[in-house]
Amino acid sequence: MAKQEDLFKNVVSHAKEYGFIFPSSEIYDGLSAVYDYAQNGVELKKNIRDYWWKSMVQMHENIVGIDAAIFMHPTTWKASGHVDAFNDPLIDNKDSKKRYRADVLIEDYAEKLNQKAQKEIEKAKGRFGDAFDEAQFVATNERVKGYLDQKNAILQRMAKGLDSGDLADVKALIEELEIACPESGSRNWTEVRQFNLMFGTKLGASADSAMDLYLRPETAQGIFVNFLNVQKTGRMKIPFGIAQTGKAFRNEIVARQFIFRMREFEQMEMQFFVKPGEEMKYYEYWKETRLKWHLSLGLGKENYRFHDHEKLAHYANAAADIEFNFPFGFKELEGIHSRTDFDLKAHEQFSGKKLQYFDTEENRNYVPYVVETSVGLDRMFLAVFSKALQEETLEDGSTRTVLRLPSVLAPTKAAILPLVKKDGLPEVAKEIVEELKWDFNVAYDEKDAVGRRYRRQDALGTPFCITVDHQTLEDKTVTIRHRDSMEQQRVAISELRTIIANEVSMRNWLMKM
Numbered sequence: 001m002a003k004q005e006d007l008f009k010n011v012v013s014h015a016k017e018y019g020f021i022f023p024s025s026e027i028y029d030g031l032s033a034v035y036d037y038a039q040n041g042v043e044l045k046k047n048i049r050d051y052w053w054k055s056m057v058q059m060h061e062n063i064v065g066i067d068a069a070i071f072m073h074p075t076t077w078k079a080s081g082h083v084d085a086f087n088d089p090l091i092d093n094k095d096s097k098k099r100y101r102a103d104v105l106i107e108d109y110a111e112k113l114n115q116k117a118q119k120e121i122e123k124a125k126g127r128f129g130d131a132f133d134e135a136q137f138v139a140t141n142e143r144v145k146g147y148l149d150q151k152n153a154i155l156q157r158m159a160k161g162l163d164s165g166d167l168a169d170v171k172a173l174i175e176e177l178e179i180a181c182p183e184s185g186s187r188n189w190t191e192v193r194q195f196n197l198m199f200g201t202k203l204g205a206s207a208d209s210a211m212d213l214y215l216r217p218e219t220a221q222g223i224f225v226n227f228l229n230v231q232k233t234g235r236m237k238i239p240f241g242i243a244q245t246g247k248a249f250r251n252e253i254v255a256r257q258f259i260f261r262m263r264e265f266e267q268m269e270m271q272f273f274v275k276p277g278e279e280m281k282y283y284e285y286w287k288e289t290r291l292k293w294h295l296s297l298g299l300g301k302e303n304y305r306f307h308d309h310e311k312l313a314h315y316a317n318a319a320a321d322i323e324f325n326f327p328f329g330f331k332e333l334e335g336i337h338s339r340t341d342f343d344l345k346a347h348e349q350f351s352g353k354k355l356q357y358f359d360t361e362e363n364r365n366y367v368p369y370v371v372e373t374s375v376g377l378d379r380m381f382l383a384v385f386s387k388a389l390q391e392e393t394l395e396d397g398s399t400r401t402v403l404r405l406p407s408v409l410a411p412t413k414a415a416i417l418p419l420v421k422k423d424g425l426p427e428v429a430k431e432i433v434e435e436l437k438w439d440f441n442v443a444y445d446e447k448d449a450v451g452r453r454y455r456r457q458d459a460l461g462t463p464f465c466i467t468v469d470h471q472t473l474e475d476k477t478v479t480i481r482h483r484d485s486m487e488q489q490r491v492a493i494s495e496l497r498t499i500i501a502n503e504v505s506m507r508n509w510l511m512k513m
């Protein structure tokens with residue numbers, strides 16, 4: 001089995017074994033692409049959400065948050081374009097009976113061409129050393145140019161087919177590229193069809209009077225319909241932002257990648273309202289700012305890249321993804337979209353209410369333009385968790401599994417361990433728990449030998465283990481063990497709070513932005 005597949009399998013099994021993520025309603029054999037966050041997962045998820053909220057809302061005086069309802073008036077989704085255009089092009093393989101997104105099959109093919117080009121570039125880099133001029137090499141090397149031109153031509157043709165609704169040409173492209181079903185290897189495809197991703201439900205008790213509703217497929221619309229309420233009651237001046245985190249629902253066609261693509265998931269979105277004509281400036285600003293936020297977590301610069309969209313969503317005039325190197329390759333983690341005035345104008349039209357801003361400097365009303373940042377909380381979880389999970393061989397030849405989570409996100413910040421379960425050590429350890437729990441999520445563990453307890457906390461991502469031993473009774477010191485280096489220091493109990501705070505404080509982590 002490929003190494004990447006192994007890694008991904010480990011991620012899924014570790015998440016379950018250590019109480020991070022369980023399949024939903026598992027006793028009934030689970031529900032496809034729906035997952036529950038367990039006792040440790042819920043803490044990690046909450047910490048990621050808090051890290052985002054603090055950097056977006058608390059650290060920007062011109063950004064405020066809201067929490068809109070999941071149910072919205074159904075006309076919202078007509079106005080936003082989701083009823084008519086929130087579709088994925090699907091294709092079935094007649095032999096394996098597996099269903100795929102036609103665009104994903106083509107994009108995966110194009111990505112292989114891209115990887116071939118990147119391989120050539122890497123080889124040339126090695127050959128030419130410091131003298132290597134990548135831009136010149138890409139422009140002049142026939143083979144690399146060939147791969148990249150072919151890739152671009154494929155993506156452009158696909159975008160044209162999807163935009164114009166020419167699904168027959170999308171199928172023709174799949175056939176011309178001889179794309180086979182990854183499951184069966186067969187090229188026996190159905191036609192490409194559009195499939196709306198929204199889940200429907202009903203509001204009201206009787207069948208006659210019930211109103212058809214949708215579960216929101218994005219949190220953004222809750223922000224748009226509240227734009228004027230927030231602007232007026234918050235006396236917000238453009239440019240300003242409204243942020244929100246919350247559940248979104250999509251009936252995904254292909255949902256086979258654990259929490260990467262779920263049918264119920266959580267988004268962290270921010271809509272930034274700007275003067276028309278200034279959107280590109282802020283689009284660039286938010287691209288850069290959001291990437292810095294990701295980099296502040298220290299998972300490695302090489303694991304992120306931008307991908308500019310070839311095919312723009314119905315509301316956007318520019319869009320880019322921040323892609324992350326997941327265990328199954330680079331995939332979208334966050335989207336940054338310049339959404340123009342599409343949404344506010346559409347809501348004006350459908351509601352008959354004005355959604356305009358009065359600019360006192362220019363003495364005129366206008367519908368603001370919007371730059372959106374939208375990151376999936378579950379995808380952030382997977383990104384952080386999959387990079388953090390490592391198998392290490394130690395100097396003595398033994399191995400350990402360690403979850404090197406950024407300590408600011410770790411579910412538990414410190415575990416307090418009495419060396420033995422007697423001689424008054426548990427009592428002192430519990431006193432330390434009582435003291436530290438005011439500031440940090442801490443755990444107490446007295447079961448098993450201390451070495452095994454260290455390993456268990458390593459696997460849970462706990463940055464510190466604090467061991468109470470007999471010396472503690474004499475001089476009020478403990479050993480503090482660092483998860484990543486496994487180094488141990490002797491420190492006074494009175495110093496613990498400061499040591500932990502320095503390491504896990506959001507302030508220190510966000511300052512790296």
Ligand code: GAP
Pocket residue numbers: 217218219220250252259260261262263265266267269332333334335372374375376377378379
């Ligand atoms: N409001 C814009 C919007 O919803 P999107 O690119 O469709 O844009 C934004 O979604 C982010 O939401 C994605 O970058 C991804 O992180 C997350 N996301 C989208 N669909 C998802 C799914 N089915 N499961 C988990 N996360 C998803």
